[in-house]
Amino acid sequence: MLEFFAGIGLVHEALRQSGWQCIYANDLDPYKRALYEANFGSDPSESLDYWHLEDVWNTASVVGRVLANADSDQVAAPLLATASFPCTDMSLAGNMKGFSGRESSAFFGFAEVLEQLGERKPPLVLLENVVGLLTARGGRDFVAAVDRLAELGYWLDCWRLDAKHFVPQSRPRLFIAGFLHPEHYLPEGARPALPAATSALRPARLLEAVQACSPSTGWILAPLPDPPAPKTCLSDWIDRDDRQDWWPAEQVARHMEMLSDSHRQQVEQRQDSREPWVATAFRRIREGQQRLEVRFDGIAGCLRTPKGGSARQIVLAGGSQGQRMQGQHMQGLRMRWMSPREYARLQGASDYNWGEAADSRVLFGFGDAVCVPAIAWIDRHVLTPYIQRLADSRLSV
Ligand SMILES: C[S@@+](CC[C@H](N)C(=O)[O-])C[C@H]1O[C@@H](n2cnc3c(N)ncnc32)[C@H](O)[C@@H]1O
Incomplete structure (x- = not known):
């Protein structure tokens, strides 16, 4: 996997539980790298050679490192690229500048990197952002993100998942997944169609946004299970x-x-x-x-x-x-x-090791991060099954 906008590495933290290996991680924040290094570098089997401190917009440098890392790990093409790109411009606090803002538009730097990877771009991508992406600039930004992935050949699925189903923290987030080989994502016999009914993962506002765009590939909204009931046990998580x-x-x-x-x-x-x-x-x-x-x-x-x-x-x-x-x-x-430890717990990363980092840096890192068990749930129901079916089909050829 390639972890873009890696921050303190909680996407990697979730995915390594099921055996994903990160061959490239990218972020431009040296403080986040220090936290990442304290946590992942403390494992003697991990060398952090794969971590690249670089602006994603420096695409030549990023693509060069991705390919060099893939070659040295003897990986023909990475299987997955994750991008929890900055949400700063997608929220009220960021004045809803959306993709016209400097930070959230880094998504297009990521897309450019995928484009330049050509034949070696991963067959699966996962985007994560705040739910405000659905409505930023009258919905135009959601359409723009979806269209850009479609232009690169990805078929799309999309859902909203709240961390409260896994930890007692309200953290609704929007996920968009892209698949180069849709036939290995949908269950056998299923046809690409938009669901008629709303669900916990796909509320009316999301389905409306989905209906408002027609990507050149298409939507493949798979039937996903409902997430577990919300965890309302905050008192067990607070010291x-x-x-x-x-x-x-x-x-x-x-x-x-x-x-x-x-x-x-x-x-x-x-x-x-x-x-x-x-x-x-x-x-x-x-x-x-x-x-x-x-x-x-x-x-x-x-x-x-x-x-x-x-x-x-x-x-x-x-x-x-x-x-x-x-x-x-x-x-x-x-x-x-x-406390910082409670922040870590509420992101599902109770044992995260941040070394000597200052509290303010730790709070900043966790405040920006993803919730580990929410990503693990997505892995279980979306990422790994698709990659498994893709691998099986290649083996049977
Ligand atoms: C929402 S956070 C991602 C957090 C991460 N998923 C985690 O679990 O810690 C977005 C990250 O994008 C990084 N970032 C912002 N602009 C960037 C750019 N142009 N190039 C690379 N990274 C960037 C920020 O430093 C921040 O760590």
Whole structure:
């Protein structure tokens, strides 16, 4: 596999579980490389020769290294290229500049690399981005991405998958997969057709976007299983012990002031019940006022890159600590920033080794990353079965 926009390597982390070997990884961020190296380089069987610190737009350099790595590993053609390209311009925070923005348009650098790989381009590609890609610039960016892959010969599938089905973190993401040999993807006898009904993986908005484009190859939306039920067990994933960096009482009180009436009532109800409870929150500016917005559904909010205090997630824990006296039922409520280890856990990478990296770098790396078990699920149901059938067909020729 080739891992483009590799970041801290969580796509690789997911795929190596089923035996994929990464022969090329690319990113332009040296801090992400340091994290990747601490994690993957600590395995004595791994040499990080395959990691290329380079702007994907320097296509000659990228293609040269991909081919050199493939040759030295005696790989005729890599089987898979993954690209979780920057989502910065696909979200409100990035002003929805979409592909006219400098960062998200790096997708086209990736596509150019595939084109230049010619006969040696992989028979399978997997794109990952935020769901905003469906609607960026009135849907034109989704059409542009799909058309570009089709131009390269890929038939397409597309679905939305939320990390909450695997870990207690809400992280809906859009996936687009491209197949050079569609006959090995669809189940035997199935014909390429758009599904008539919506499903958990393909909600109405996604099907509308799919219907709005007609790639020169075609859509092959395979019947995928429903993902498992959401994991609402956040309290099992958050550390409650005294060694955590719990805030002093004044800081907790200041944040309590930021709660809306309804959120304050819900916190009080939980404190009254005296059962241990955990929730997460973000600080947000609403109508000029700083607010603390809490999620009470047992699922953490989407981890994000902490640019400024508002994007870093806050943990609230209560119910069991501290002596509560009558009239002081909020005593015992604790708050703190979510820790780097909890970020790693909520991305399904509890044992990730980041060496000596600064906390801010670790939070940034995980905030930008994919959720490991979500990618492993896609591997199990999409990537490996297709590659297996492709390999079987080649063997039988
Ligand atoms: C959404 S993150 C991908 C995270 C990755 N999948 C992971 O699990 O850590 C996008 C990555 O693209 C990288 N990037 C942005 N522009 C790039 C470019 N022009 N060339 C190469 N990498 C780029 C960023 O440094 C960032 O790590």
